[in-house]
Amino acid sequence: MDGHAGDASALMAEIGARAKAAAAELAFAAPEAKRAALEAAATAIEACAGEIAAANAKDMAFGREKGLSPAMLDRLELTPPRIAAMAEGLRAIAAQPDPVGEVIADWTRPNGLRIRRVRTPLGVVGVIYESRPNVTADAGGLCLKSGNAAILRGGSESFHSTAAIHACLAEGLRAAGLPEDAVQVAPTRDRAFVSAMLAASEWIDVIVPRGGKGLVGLVQREARVPVFAHLEGICHVYLDKAADPEKALKVILNAKTRRTGICGAAECLLVDRAAMALGARAVAALVEAGVEVRAGSALAHLPGVKPAAPEDFGREFLDSIIAAEVVDGVDGAIAHIRRYGSQHTDCILTEDDVAAARFFQRLDSAILIRNASTQFADGGEFGMGAEIGIATGKMHARGPVGAAELTSFKYLVEGDGTTRP
Amino acid sequence: MDGHAGDASALMAEIGARAKAAAAELAFAAPEAKRAALEAAATAIEACAGEIAAANAKDMAFGREKGLSPAMLDRLELTPPRIAAMAEGLRAIAAQPDPVGEVIADWTRPNGLRIRRVRTPLGVVGVIYESRPNVTADAGGLCLKSGNAAILRGGSESFHSTAAIHACLAEGLRAAGLPEDAVQVAPTRDRAFVSAMLAASEWIDVIVPRGGKGLVGLVQREARVPVFAHLEGICHVYLDKAADPEKALKVILNAKTRRTGICGAAECLLVDRAAMALGARAVAALVEAGVEVRAGSALAHLPGVKPAAPEDFGREFLDSIIAAEVVDGVDGAIAHIRRYGSQHTDCILTEDDVAAARFFQRLDSAILIRNASTQFADGGEFGMGAEIGIATGKMHARGPVGAAELTSFKYLVEGDGTTRP
Numbered sequence: 001m002d003g004h005a006g007d008a009s010a011l012m013a014e015i016g017a018r019a020k021a022a023a024a025e026l027a028f029a030a031p032e033a034k035r036a037a038l039e040a041a042a043t044a045i046e047a048c049a050g051e052i053a054a055a056n057a058k059d060m061a062f063g064r065e066k067g068l069s070p071a072m073l074d075r076l077e078l079t080p081p082r083i084a085a086m087a088e089g090l091r092a093i094a095a096q097p098d099p100v101g102e103v104i105a106d107w108t109r110p111n112g113l114r115i116r117r118v119r120t121p122l123g124v125v126g127v128i129y130e131s132r133p134n135v136t137a138d139a140g141g142l143c144l145k146s147g148n149a150a151i152l153r154g155g156s157e158s159f160h161s162t163a164a165i166h167a168c169l170a171e172g173l174r175a176a177g178l179p180e181d182a183v184q185v186a187p188t189r190d191r192a193f194v195s196a197m198l199a200a201s202e203w204i205d206v207i208v209p210r211g212g213k214g215l216v217g218l219v220q221r222e223a224r225v226p227v228f229a230h231l232e233g234i235c236h237v238y239l240d241k242a243a244d245p246e247k248a249l250k251v252i253l254n255a256k257t258r259r260t261g262i263c264g265a266a267e268c269l270l271v272d273r274a275a276m277a278l279g280a281r282a283v284a285a286l287v288e289a290g291v292e293v294r295a296g297s298a299l300a301h302l303p304g305v306k307p308a309a310p311e312d313f314g315r316e317f318l319d320s321i322i323a324a325e326v327v328d329g330v331d332g333a334i335a336h337i338r339r340y341g342s343q344h345t346d347c348i349l350t351e352d353d354v355a356a357a358r359f360f361q362r363l364d365s366a367i368l369i370r371n372a373s374t375q376f377a378d379g380g381e382f383g384m385g386a387e388i389g390i391a392t393g394k395m396h397a398r399g400p401v402g403a404a405e406l407t408s409f410k411y412l413v414e415g416d417g418t419t420r421p
Numbered sequence: 422m423d424g425h426a427g428d429a430s431a432l433m434a435e436i437g438a439r440a441k442a443a444a445a446e447l448a449f450a451a452p453e454a455k456r457a458a459l460e461a462a463a464t465a466i467e468a469c470a471g472e473i474a475a476a477n478a479k480d481m482a483f484g485r486e487k488g489l490s491p492a493m494l495d496r497l498e499l500t501p502p503r504i505a506a507m508a509e510g511l512r513a514i515a516a517q518p519d520p521v522g523e524v525i526a527d528w529t530r531p532n533g534l535r536i537r538r539v540r541t542p543l544g545v546v547g548v549i550y551e552s553r554p555n556v557t558a559d560a561g562g563l564c565l566k567s568g569n570a571a572i573l574r575g576g577s578e579s580f581h582s583t584a585a586i587h588a589c590l591a592e593g594l595r596a597a598g599l600p601e602d603a604v605q606v607a608p609t610r611d612r613a614f615v616s617a618m619l620a621a622s623e624w625i626d627v628i629v630p631r632g633g634k635g636l637v638g639l640v641q642r643e644a645r646v647p648v649f650a651h652l653e654g655i656c657h658v659y660l661d662k663a664a665d666p667e668k669a670l671k672v673i674l675n676a677k678t679r680r681t682g683i684c685g686a687a688e689c690l691l692v693d694r695a696a697m698a699l700g701a702r703a704v705a706a707l708v709e710a711g712v713e714v715r716a717g718s719a720l721a722h723l724p725g726v727k728p729a730a731p732e733d734f735g736r737e738f739l740d741s742i743i744a745a746e747v748v749d750g751v752d753g754a755i756a757h758i759r760r761y762g763s764q765h766t767d768c769i770l771t772e773d774d775v776a777a778a779r780f781f782q783r784l785d786s787a788i789l790i791r792n793a794s795t796q797f798a799d800g801g802e803f804g805m806g807a808e809i810g811i812a813t814g815k816m817h818a819r820g821p822v823g824a825a826e827l828t829s830f831k832y833l834v835e836g837d838g839t840t841r842p
Contacts, residue, residue, distance in 0.1 A: 024759075028782045101782075109804055113793055120785055122815050205815060226647065226816050247838025254840035338445075360833050361449045361522075364541055372534055372836025381841065382832075383530055394543050394626060394829035395647050396817040408815035411803075412781050415793025417668025419675035420802065 008192035009199075015151060015184055016203025019124045022181035023149035027121050031098035033176045038094035038141055041172025042087040045137065048168055049083045055164035056133065063157045068131075075131045076157055086137040086165065089386060090172075093141040096385040099404045100147040114414045119407040121147030123205035126197045127388070128153045128219060130211035133161035139208070140169045140183040142388050146406035151204065153186040153194060155211075198223040208389050208401070213316070228401050230366075230392040232316040233263030233344040235374040238333035238359070239282060240350035241274035247371055248349040252282050254373040255347065257289050261318050263390060264345055264377030268313060268323040270333045271299065276326070283324060295324040314340035330355040334362050341365060343392045345377040366392050366399040429613035430620075436572060436605055437624025440545045443602035444570035448542050452519035454597045459515035459562055462593025463508040466558065469589055470504045476585035477554065484578045489552075496552045497578055507558040507586065510807060511593075514562040517806040520825045521568040535835045540828040542568030544626040547618045548809070549574045549640060551632035554582035560629070561590045561604040563809050567827035572625065574607040574615060576632075619644040629810050629822070634737070649822050651787075651813040653737040654684030654765040656795040659754035659780070660703060661771035662695035668792055669770040673703050675794040676768065678710050682739050684811060685766055685798030689734060689744040691754045692720065697747070704745060717746040735761035751776040755783050762786060764813045766798040787813050787820040 026034075045052065056078040063076050105117040125148045127139040136152055143150035154162035166185040173180050186193050197204060198219060206226045209219040216229050237255050239248055255266035269286075271279030280302055286293050287304035294308040305324075312323040313336075327333045330348070337346050345367040348359040356370045367377050377400070379387025384402030391397045397405035447455075466473065477499040484497050526538040546569045548560040557573055564571035575583035587606040594601050607614050618625060619640060627647045630640040637650050658676050660669055676687035690707075692700030701723055707714050708725035715729040726745075733744040734757075748754045751769070758767050766788040769780040777791045788798050798821070800808025805823030812818045818826035 027785060107804065109802070113797060113802075115803060120815075244838065250838050250840055251836075258841055356835075364448060364831060367832045367834060369834040370836065372834060372839035373841050375841040376534060376834060376836075376839070381530070381534075382536060383528065394541075398829055399832045408819055410785060411788045411820045413788060413790040413793060413797060414777075415672075415791065415797075417665065417671050418793035418797070419671055420679055420794050420796040 008190055008196040011188065011193065012196035012200050012203065015186075016124070016200055018181040019149040019151055019184060020203055022179040023121065023123050025179050026144070026147050026149060026182050027100070029147065029178055031100070033178055034098065034144055034147070035094045037144060037172040037176035037178050038090045039172070040175035041137070041141070041169045042090040042094070044168035044171040045083060045087040045090070045165065048164065049080065052078060052083055052161065052164040053080070055160035058160045059133070059158050066157065068157060072131050072157070076133065076161070078133060078161055082134060086134050089138055090141045093145050093386050093403070096145065096403060098145065099407050104409060111418055112416060113418055116412045117409050118412055119404070120410045122406055122408050124149045124151060124203055125406060126151045126153070126200070126204040126207040126225065128194055128197065128207060128209045128215065130155040130215055131157050132210070133158040133165060135210050136162045136165040136185070137169065138386060139210070139388050140166070142386050142403055143406065144182060146403040148406055149181065150183045151186070151197065152183065153197060156189040159189055195222065198225065201225050210389055226395065228389060228391040228393070228397045230263060230342065230344050230390050232342040233265070233377070233390070234268065234314055234316050234340065234342040235264060235266050235345045235347070235377070236268045236270055236333070236337050236341060237266045237347045237349065237374060238270040238327070238330070238337070239272060239275055239279055240330060240348060240352060240355050241272045242352035242355060243275065243278060243349040244351050245278050245281070248278065249282055249285055251347070251349060251371065251373050253285055253289055255375055256286060256291055256322050257320070258373070258375050260320050262375065264375045265318065266322060266347070266374050267315065267317055268325065268340070270325055270327045270336055272333070273326050273328050279326070286322060290320060292321040293324050294321065296326060298326040299324050316342070330358050334359065337363055337365070344390065345369060345374045347372070347374050366390070429611055429617040432609065432614065433617035433621050433624065437545070437621055439602040440570040440572050440605060441624055443600040444542065444544050446600050447565070447568050447570060447603050448521070450568065450599055452521070454599055455519065455565055455568070456515045458565060458593040458597035458599050459511050460593070461596035462558075462562070462590045463511040463515070465589035465592040466504060466508040466511070466586065469585065470501065473499060473504055473582065473585045474501070476581035479581045480554070480579050487578065489578060493552050493578070497554065497582070499554060499582055503555060507555050510559055511562045514566050514807050514824070517566065517824060519566065520828050525830055532839055533837060534839055537833045538830050539833055540825070541831050543827055543829050545570045545572060545624055546827060547572045547574070547621070547625040547628040547646065549615055549618065549628060549630045549636065551576040551636055552578050553631070554579040554586060556631050557583045557586040557606070558590065559807060560631070560809050561587070563807050563824055564827065565603060567824040569827055570602065571604045572607070572618065573604065574618060577610040580610055616643070619646065622646050631810055647816065649810060649812040649814070649818045651684060651763065651765050651811050653763040654686070654798070654811070655689065655735055655737050655761060655763040656685060656687050656766045656768070656798070657689045657691055657754070657758050657762060658687045658768045658770065658795060659691040659748070659751070659758075660693060660696055660700055661751060661769060661773060661776050662693045663773035663776060664696065664699060664770040665772050666699050666702070669699065670703055670706055672768070672770060672792065672794050674706055674710055676796055677707060677712055677743050678741070679794070679796050681741050683796065685796045686739065687743060687768070687795050688736065688738055689746065689761070691746055691748045691757055693754070694747050694749050700747070707743060711741060713742040715742065715744050719747040720745050737763070751779050755780065758784055758786070765811065766790060766795045768793070768795050787811070
């Protein structure tokens with residue numbers, strides 16, 4: 001438990017080897033066994049709600065002592081409804097179709113060879129997260145569902161809560177006869193263990209960081225293992241001249257105000273120069289809803305609006321603040337988003353199919369939305385049941401990362417004594 | 422063009438920026454334009470066959486001076502049929518369906534949101550290859566087809582040949598009105614440029630190394646950019662007790678002897694202890710075909726067989742040599758392949774569906790084959806039209822990497838003023 005990097009690496013190797021062995025078993029575990037494990041874990045969480053709450057109380061006391069902000073403490077707290085929600089979440093994951101073995105493609109060659117492409121787990125998934133202890137259940141459950149072993153490293157503030165939740169997952173695995181090492185938790189608060197995980201390409205196939213820009217940036221910079229992540233969600237909403245006013249106002253308000261602290265919240269409103277009247281109405285509605293609007297020069301004269309500083313564009317406020325700017329039509333919006341966006345989620349409000357097609361084709365954000373709120377950027381809302389995070393990279397996984405995105409594939413080829421000429 | 426790493430990085434940044442700008446254009450280029458470019462490039466290769474041959478003659482002279490082996494010189498040489506084959510290859514790629522914009526999935530949520538997952542290019546592909554100059558046409562063509570800009574770094578021995586072929590690709594791009602920077606060739610023989618490519622995560626989205634174990638190992642160790650590759654093809658053929666003798670003998674011979682120098686060639690024969698008589702026939706057939714059989718103790722007494730050294734297992738001979746060992750049934754074969762395999766291509770010969778299913782389920786090679794030759798491990802044989810290489814990693818691409826595997830995807834979401842509750 002000390003801070004020496006060598007010790008962290010040795011510990012990582014030990015945990016990694018166990019994870020790899022468990023992953024080899026889990027890769028062909030029966031779907032029913034994985035489902036049973038998830039359901040038993042859900043039951044265990046309900047049965048152990050008291051123990052989990054007691055462990056969480058220790059973490060809360062430690063957090064208060066450490067002087068965590070009220071927002072951090074709120075994320076750390078496990079109330080009875082939050083504990084119940086973890087159990088529900090595991091049951092929802094259990095109820096999903098099993099991705100492993102799914103036939104993605106199936107074709108037969110002229111020589112009679114039948115080729116199938118089937119899903120197979122990635123192997124070992126490392127999850128590094130901050131204060132929310134419920135990620136232990138969500139991420140552990142999703143990895144198990146997709147046949148991957150998981151190594152979970154929660155925030156040091158949530159050490160006891162994480163351990164209590166992990167005990168329930170382990171109980172589920174035992175009950176279903178699956179290897180307990182399928183879900184392991186870092187047994188140390190030592191920060192060096194995070195560095196050891198980021199370097200553990202021998203043991204870990206992919207790292208998923210869950211947390212603020214500081215954590216994600218560190219992981220993206222330092223990881224020698226592939227990473228599924230988004231650094232920022234700088235989501236734009238472009239109000240086109242052909243927008244339907246009522247739909248547009250509703251969507252703009254929802255995209256900014258439904259929740260301001262999530263990655264799918266709108267951070268910048270782009271107004272078509274040919275839609276200034278509607279743009280002014282949208283800005284007024286935002287101001288009335290209590291949003292601080294920081295606008296470029298052509299909108300800055302509107303009542304209640306502050307002038308934008310250059311750094312307000314391309315900025316993730318995660319707060320009740322929005323940047324606003326005037327652009328020249330859809331091409332102006334595309335140019336602005338290419339310059340300032342983060343390839344997370346961007347929206348066009350228009351009834352014009354040509355403008356929408358241009359926006360969809362020329363931008364390359366993970367999620368492009370027409371006439372709907374950016375706050376739909378979420379695995380649950382996409383119908384994936386659950387997500388381990390949202391990725392903006394272009395390799396392997398993109399957008400909400402559900403169980404299917406935690407798989408790779410292999411080709412199964414069947415012949416009849418077939419030889420190659 | 423000197424050897425300073427700083428100069429290579431600056432050159433890389435310049436080429437990378439141009440590639441990135443071209444990629445942004447190429448991402449929404451019309452399928453017809455890309456097809457026209459590929460066809461015009463094919464025509465240019467035919468028209469310039471003389472110039473290409475002359476450039477190749479310079480490289481051959483340089484290669485002889487440098488003392489390249491006959492095998493290397495053979496790979497370097499561009500005969501008239503090989504030049505014609507490059508043009509054919511480009512036309513075959515042109516004729517394939519365009520992967521970009523393909524709708525991979527399409528569903529509608531209960532709230533009316535329609536979600537489509539569509540293919541989009543990866544961005545910029547770096548290809549690092551050794552002596553074969555024809556990779557310039559194949560890889561450049563496949564990148565163009567998939568909407569990716571390419572940065573090609575051929576072997577220093579093939580410098581002039583590569584430049585001549587690249588000129589034809591550039592002519593095709595110009596003829597189709599596409600940015601010429603879509604396919605660029607490293608303008609230097611400087612080895613430091615390879616290192617600069619491997620570090621260029623700002624400009625390059627994926628690196629594909631094509632060549633021997635030395636090159637691929639270097640790239641895998643040093644790249645800070647994702648890599649699609651296989652280090653070795655240690656392909657196993659397992660002869661099960663329920664194998665059909667005639668099919669089995671035909672497949673074993675084809676898997677080893679059709680071509681011995683390709684990654685899909687069999688390197689190890691595993692004989693079920695319950696099929697020793699058939700195993701002995703297979704070994705005799707291999708010996709008769711001129712193959713050196715290096716066998717474990719239970720087979721070493723057979724006529725013409727040499728005893729295997731421990732290092733003969735898990736070894737890629739790429740030659741007319743095969744290791745052979747006796748195993749206990751399908752589980753013995755699985756254990757052996759897990760220990761010695763390279764997750765490339767492994768084969769089971771059996772009429773027993775249960776044994777085949779176990780082999781398919783418990784192994785996780787990129788390609789698993791039943792009753793057919795391992796030499797089918799090839800994008801063309803899979804029906805992909807062409808491949809840029811074969812990957813054994815589990816992230817993103819696996820097995821033969823064709824145009825579709827050189828794409829990522831984005832989600833297009835359409836609502837009707839839809840807000841999230």
